[in-house]
Amino acid sequence: MRILDIIISNVDDKPIYEQIYTQIKNLIVSGKLKEGDPLPSIRSLAKDLRISVITTKRAYDELEKDGYVYTLKAKGSFVNKKDTKLIKEENLKKIEDYIKEIMVLAKVCDLDNEELLEMFKLMAEE
Numbered sequence: 001m002r003i004l005d006i007i008i009s010n011v012d013d014k015p016i017y018e019q020i021y022t023q024i025k026n027l028i029v030s031g032k033l034k035e036g037d038p039l040p041s042i043r044s045l046a047k048d049l050r051i052s053v054i055t056t057k058r059a060y061d062e063l064e065k066d067g068y069v070y071t072l073k074a075k076g077s078f079v080n081k082k083d084t085k086l087i088k089e090e091n092l093k094k095i096e097d098y099i100k101e102i103m104v105l106a107k108v109c110d111l112d113n114e115e116l117l118e119m120f121k122l123m124a125e126e
Helices: 016-029 042-049 053-065 084-108 113-125
Strands: 069-072 076-079
Touching (some): 084 113
């Protein structure tokens, strides 16, 4: 069974189950966890992280609900086949969010769209 490098932060604003969810999701999206790879059992992950089984179960339930993992009764949870369209859509949403943040900062700095595009072109050349 593969041990996951999950780090729980007590100073993070996100709930613990969400930290677990995000880190496992990122391992799947990045390809570090591949289709069919088993996840640690809910109990063993909870024990390793020294957290409640209920918290770990919630993270796994969310991962399953969002299609990242599937669970087989008495067998465990496994990485699901990647839906590349879903991943692309998720990344496009992140890009849109970053662009919105950039637009807010640009307005504060009194930058117009041309100046932003020029900055983007310069950075893309690096």
